[in-house]
Amino acid sequence: MMATAKAVKAKTGLKVSVPVEIIVLLVLLAISIGVPVGAFYYEDTVRPAQMPTVDMVVHRVEDGGFKPNEIRMKKGETVRIIARSEDVVHTLVAPDLGLFIPEIYPGKTTILEFTPEQTGTFPFMCATWCSPMHPGMTGTIVVE
Amino acid sequence: MREELKGEKILGLMPADWRYDLLKIPVLGAVLRSRWTVLIGIIVNLFMFAVILTAGWGGTVIGNRNFAIVIIWIVWWSALMMVMVPFASRVWCSACPLPAPAEWIQRLTITGTRGKLPGTLGKKWPKALRNMWLVNFVFMGTAIFSGMITTRPWATAYLLGGIIVLSIIASLIWEKRSFCRYLCPVGGFLGLYSNFASLEIRRSDNAVCKDHKRKECFLGSEEGYGCPWMEAPFDMERNTYCGMCFECLRSCSLNNMAVNLRPWGTDLLVDKKRGLDESWKAFIMLGCAGLYSAIMLGPWGFLKDAANIKTWSSFGIFSVLFFGAILAGFPLLYGAFAWLAAKLGAAATTSRPAVGAHAAGSEAAAEAGLPSFKKVYLDYSYTLVPMGLMGWIAFSFAILFPNISYALPVISDPFGWGWNLLGTADFPWTPFLTGIVPYLQIPTLILGLLFSIDFAVKIGRKLYPNPRAAGRSVTPVILFLAMVTIVLSWLFMG
Numbered sequence: 001m002m003a004t005a006k007a008v009k010a011k012t013g014l015k016v017s018v019p020v021e022i023i024v025l026l027v028l029l030a031i032s033i034g035v036p037v038g039a040f041y042y043e044d045t046v047r048p049a050q051m052p053t054v055d056m057v058v059h060r061v062e063d064g065g066f067k068p069n070e071i072r073m074k075k076g077e078t079v080r081i082i083a084r085s086e087d088v089v090h091t092l093v094a095p096d097l098g099l100f101i102p103e104i105y106p107g108k109t110t111i112l113e114f115t116p117e118q119t120g121t122f123p124f125m126c127a128t129w130c131s132p133m134h135p136g137m138t139g140t141i142v143v144e
Numbered sequence: 145m146r147e148e149l150k151g152e153k154i155l156g157l158m159p160a161d162w163r164y165d166l167l168k169i170p171v172l173g174a175v176l177r178s179r180w181t182v183l184i185g186i187i188v189n190l191f192m193f194a195v196i197l198t199a200g201w202g203g204t205v206i207g208n209r210n211f212a213i214v215i216i217w218i219v220w221w222s223a224l225m226m227v228m229v230p231f232a233s234r235v236w237c238s239a240c241p242l243p244a245p246a247e248w249i250q251r252l253t254i255t256g257t258r259g260k261l262p263g264t265l266g267k268k269w270p271k272a273l274r275n276m277w278l279v280n281f282v283f284m285g286t287a288i289f290s291g292m293i294t295t296r297p298w299a300t301a302y303l304l305g306g307i308i309v310l311s312i313i314a315s316l317i318w319e320k321r322s323f324c325r326y327l328c329p330v331g332g333f334l335g336l337y338s339n340f341a342s343l344e345i346r347r348s349d350n351a352v353c354k355d356h357k358r359k360e361c362f363l364g365s366e367e368g369y370g371c372p373w374m375e376a377p378f379d380m381e382r383n384t385y386c387g388m389c390f391e392c393l394r395s396c397s398l399n400n401m402a403v404n405l406r407p408w409g410t411d412l413l414v415d416k417k418r419g420l421d422e423s424w425k426a427f428i429m430l431g432c433a434g435l436y437s438a439i440m441l442g443p444w445g446f447l448k449d450a451a452n453i454k455t456w457s458s459f460g461i462f463s464v465l466f467f468g469a470i471l472a473g474f475p476l477l478y479g480a481f482a483w484l485a486a487k488l489g490a491a492a493t494t495s496r497p498a499v500g501a502h503a504a505g506s507e508a509a510a511e512a513g514l515p516s517f518k519k520v521y522l523d524y525s526y527t528l529v530p531m532g533l534m535g536w537i538a539f540s541f542a543i544l545f546p547n548i549s550y551a552l553p554v555i556s557d558p559f560g561w562g563w564n565l566l567g568t569a570d571f572p573w574t575p576f577l578t579g580i581v582p583y584l585q586i587p588t589l590i591l592g593l594l595f596s597i598d599f600a601v602k603i604g605r606k607l608y609p610n611p612r613a614a615g616r617s618v619t620p621v622i623l624f625l626a627m628v629t630i631v632l633s634w635l636f637m638g
Contacts, residue, residue: 015366016256024183024254028190035194040202043561082562086205107206108553109562 051080051113058085058092058104060131066092069139071124078115084108088131094124094141103128116143148413148606155598158407165348165402167393176403177393179255179368185239193241193304195558200301204560208573210297211558214550216304217294222544224334225536230408233341234334237387242307243324246315247372257368257394264315269322276421279332280428284471286329287432288463291439291451321372325385336425337533338383339411339526340595345377345386345393348402353378361392361401368394377401382411384422412526412599415606423525424475430528430628431470433535437635441542478528479521481624486520489608489617515607523607524621527600531625534592535632538585542636545581549574585636593629597622 047053052074057067073079083092085104092101097116104110126137152160167173175181192215200212207213228236248254250264286293286303293299307328314323324331347353361377364370368391371377375385377392392401438444439451449455450462493514515523549571554560556569563569604618605611 015258016253021253021255024187027187028254031187031191032194035191036198036202039198039559043559084204084560084562107204107209107560109204109557109560111562 051078053080053082056081056083056092058083058090058126059087061133061136062131063087065137066124066126066139071139071141073114073116073141073143075116075119075143078113081112081114083110083112089128090130090137091127092124093127094122097122097124097141097143099124099141116141119143148415149410152413152602154407154409155594160407160410160413163346163402163404163406165404167401167403176390179257179394182238182389183255186241186244189239190241190244197301197304199554199559200297200304202559203297205297206560207295207297208547208550209554209557209560211554212297212300213295214547214554216300218543218547219551222540222548225533225540226544229334229337229341230533230537231342233338233343233383233388234331234386235343235388237324237331237334238389240324242304243311243315243321243328245308246311246323247321249312250315250320251369257364257366261320264319265317266319267317269318269326273326275419276332276335276425278326279329280421280424282327283329283332283425284428284467287428288466289453290436291448292453295452320374321387322374324387325373332425333429335384336422336429336529337536338386340409340529340533341383342406342408343388344383344404344406344411345388345390346380346402346404347378348400352398352400356398356400358397360395360397365395365397367397368392370395381414381416384411384417409530409595409599412529413602413606415523418522418526420522423522424471426525426528426532427474427478428470430532430535431474433532433539434628434632434635435466435469437539437542437632441539442635443638478525478624481620482521482524483517484620485524485604485617486515486517488619489520489604489613490514492613492616493608493610520607520617523603524600524618527596527603527621527625528628530595530599531589531592531628534588534595538588538592538632538636541581541584541588545577546575548576582637586633589629589632589636593625596625600625 054068054071054073056071059065059067071081081092081101083090083101083104085106085108087106089106090104092104093099097118099112099114099116099122101110101112120143122141122143124139124141126134128134130137149160154160167176196212196215199210203210203212224236250261251258252262289299293303310327311323314327356378358365359376359378360368360370362370362375370391372389372391373385373387377386377396380386390403393403439447446458447462450458453459550573552568552571556566556571557563558565600618600621601614604614604621608614608617
């Protein structure tokens with residue numbers, strides 16, 4: 001049985017509408033828990049399920065370079081590459097495979113959908129001078 | 145209405161005792177009296193802060209692409225200083241979601257009212273700390289890391305998360321909004337600068353409050369809590385600790401509370417509850433406005449690097465200079481001018497023994513009818529409030545206009561994960577009207593100077609009823625205010 005405001009008040013000195021209180025509490029919980037959980041669930045589960053995804057974070061070589069620096073793909077299967085730079089502008093190119101991601105700006109997520117047409121192991125690198133150790137800014141794509 | 149406001153005109157234009165009660169507008173009265181108004185504000189902001197905390201802890205580390213940095217330090221900060229404080233006092237405090245969970249835990253209800261707060265030990269805040277000193281140190285402890293907090297999303301998230309946790313802990317131990325009043329790093333300067341605001345909550349009719357024994361605005365009633373900020377609304381004269389929660393509008397069964405529009409800065413003329421804690425808050429805020437302008441807007445890369453903790457040694461030197469300049473250097477410099485003000489005021493007093501009495505000390509000065517040096521120092525320090533607020537508004541122009549375009553991408557892609565919720569994720573950085581920023585900043589500073597001089601003259605007249613003494617005494621203060629304005633103008637104009 002739903003408690004009435006009068007009954008609750010008599011018991012606790014509290015003047016409140018219990019159904020309203022419950023609805024507001026649920027709204028508050030939905031916001032404070034729903035926002036972070038929903039965001040991470042969508043990003044980590046829903047989006048990758050739509051298409052194979054490579055999540056790449058890019059730093060200067062001094063701070064780790066491409067992460068991951070080895071990418072695995074399947075011939076003929078479209079992959080979504082999500083690249084984020086956390087320092088300066090980088091690029092990602094694999095000339096032998098025909099893959100070219102221009103300017104990966106810091107803080108801006110660069111997304112490219114790519115379908116490899118040949119199998120093999122292909123080097124990829126950064127083509128923008130990004131630090132004194134820029135020539136070491138490399139990785140490998142393995143297409144099976 | 146306090147007697148000292150009668151007959152005074154702010155800037156020679158606005159009668160200081162003019163008031164217009166917004167509750168006379170029926171719709172507005174109903175809206176402000178409703179508990180739902182504040183709650184809806186909190187719910188909206190709770191959503192914003194849920195996104196901010198998620199972005200801070202889980203979003204991109206690049207500040208200008210992160211919702212937390214852009215919304216807090218560009219949008220919110222500018223809105224706070226340019227709109228909320230000058231026009232609506234501490235209205236932010238009423239909709240701030242950070243201490244809201246703590247308050248709900250205390251009350252064990254969100255929408256209801258009750259006489260007692262069962263969810264707390266309800267201890268009184270220690271008497272020795274019932275002032276702004278602790279807030280000043282908490283603020284300085286936060287401000288020294290501002291280079292990091294305003295650029296690293298995780299640092300912003302930890303700061304906000306820390307405030308939530310601390311407010312909950314504080315609410316379980318101490319009564320009501322002790323955290324907001326005595327610990328919140330934002331609350332201190334909001335309180336001081338709200339004395340300048342053009343909005344206030346006050347009793348409508350003194351006689352009604354005098355005859356009303358139940359003091360519901362302080363103790364609470366069936367319709368509302370006693371003031372959560374531990375103020376006595378029936379006797380409130382200044383905005384400093386009024387959180388604009390409108391609770392007294394609900395609890396007063398005689399409808400004797402008013403939400404008044406008023407001329408700017410009239411609280412600064414109220415010679416009641418002034419204290420050195422508030423003076424130091426004024427020094428801190430004005431000093432920070434100057435230093436932040438030098439760090440964030442100036443051409444000195446080494447300052448940016450030091451504030452940004454490029455190396456710990458440079459940050460150490462920066463910290464010593466930061467604390468030293470703001471907590472000691474600036475108050476001492478002001479003190480020299482205040483000393484001159486006291487000296488000139490005494491010298492202009494006709495009786496020679498009075499001058500000697502002032503030199504002999506505060507007791508002798510009091511006997512001779514002169515204000516003590518402490519009183520002169522303290523009272524004139526409130527003239528720094530309009531200048532400080534205007535300094536921050538001028539500073540905010542330089543933050544807002546070049547950077548506001550970052551807000552468009554982050555509302556579409558709040559975490560920097562490649563989302564495009566509203567189709568604005570690729571909106572490029574577009575500095576906005578940067579050419580006119582100095583033309584807004586300098587008039588703003590001059591307006592602050594005019595207000596400060598106006599209040600200095602009025603405070604001088606209160607300190608020294610003799611017009612000649614008042615005129616002499618206020619001269620060094622005006623000189624100091626002009627000097628500060630010139631320094632700030634130089635920092636803004638380069």
